Amino acid sequence: MSHSSVDHHRLRLVVRYTLLSLIALMFIFPLVFMLVSSLKPDHQLLADTASLRAFLPVGDISLSNYDKAFERAPIFLFMFNSLLVTAVTVVLSLLLCSMAGFSFVYLNWRGKQLAFSIILATLIVPFETIAIPMLLMVSKLPWLGLEGLTWGWLNTYRVQIVPFIADGLTIFLFTQYFKDLPRELIEAARVEGSSWWQVYWRIVMPLSGPVIATAAILKFLVMYNQYLWPIMVTQQEQYRPVLVGLQYFFQLNTAWGEVMAYLTLITMPVLAFYLVLQRAFIASIASTGVKG
Structure with missing residues (x-):
């Protein structure tokens, strides 16, 4: 040279x-x-x-702004609520949406194309248009718990989790990724007698690290940054997430230093989650070695 x-x-x-x-x-x-x-x-x-x-x-x-921020609002409670709701929703969403994507790609059942088209159509529907109907519905739904049968889901964790477990974008991501996996692996597993559940859990999911990481990051950001829905369905402080807690700092006099301290604290879990998933994303790409 x-x-x-x-x-x-x-x-x-x-x-x-x-x-x-x-x-x-x-x-x-x-x-x-x-x-x-x-x-x-x-x-x-x-x-x-x-x-x-x-x-x-x-x-x-x-660090006085941090001391005052903790005095003004129960920050750890809000962070716990957000992390609990987000973690449960992300795990359930990855499981159910990946199973839905698997069924759309590998299983044959009547109405599959129509169902997938309807799921894609939900992507263009703004959440604000369905927020009020959802609120009316969850306020009357029954729930069987330790205290017996109760009516209404307001002021609970489940009302912040269940409506967001399945979503069109996550199902679409898994479906498109599964389409690019080698069909030969699936056919070979089926010939050897593997059930569809074994194919999904032991073959398809271990090869799906990149899409799992991508879907998890997107879902985490959506759930952790929830504001409109939690403020509609939670009136009690013990169930409110971090963004709803932000309004505590705009009551009476606005202390901008305390606002920045609060934002810094609630941003740390997002950055930590992203860094962990980014490393997992890179590692999964390096270890998969699958070409479509």
């Missing part, structure tokens, strides 16, 4: 990594601003927003 070719290759690498670094900074800046702002008193926070000092931990830096 000539000297000019080496220089040209190095120049391309420098330009590429420079662009990637700039794009990364664009996504990091809001997080840096949020974290730095949470350490400043309100007067300094507002004054620094007009300059680059907004991104620098300079001036009167302290």
Whole structure:
């Protein structure tokens, strides 16, 4: 390779990594601003927003906003509620939606195409159009629990979980991914006497790491950022999630430093979940080795 070719290759690498670094900074800046702002008193926070000092931990830096935030709202309770609802919904959604996608791809049953078309049609329906009918329905549904038969699901965890277990996007993702898996694996397993459940659980799902990670991240973000539905169906503090808890910081006087501290705290689970799933996503791609 000539000297000019080496220089040209190095120049391309420098330009590429420079662009990637700039794009990364664009996504990091809001997080840096949020974290730095949470350490400043309100007067300094507002004054620094007009300059680059907004991104620098300079001036009167302290953790007092975090102390005040914990005094104003039960943050750990809200985070527990959001993480519980989100975790249960994500697990059940991955299981049921992957089973639905499996049936659409590998099983033959009457009305399959019509059912899949209806599921795809739900993607264009805004949630706001069905929120009120759903509210009227869940307020009258029966539930058999430890206390016996009760009516109405309001002020419970289940009302925040059950309506969102199955969704068109997750089913669509699994269906499209399963279509690209080698049919030879499925046919060989069936010839050897494997049941459809064994094919699904032992062959298809272990090869579906990338779509599982993708669907889990998307579902996690949707559920963790729920606001409209929880505020409609939960009137008791003990069931409310993090975004509904944000309204505690806008009552009477708005303390922006406390708002930033609260946002920083509730963002940490999202970042941690994304980083864990990102590593799992990369590992699954490296270990699968399946080509369509």
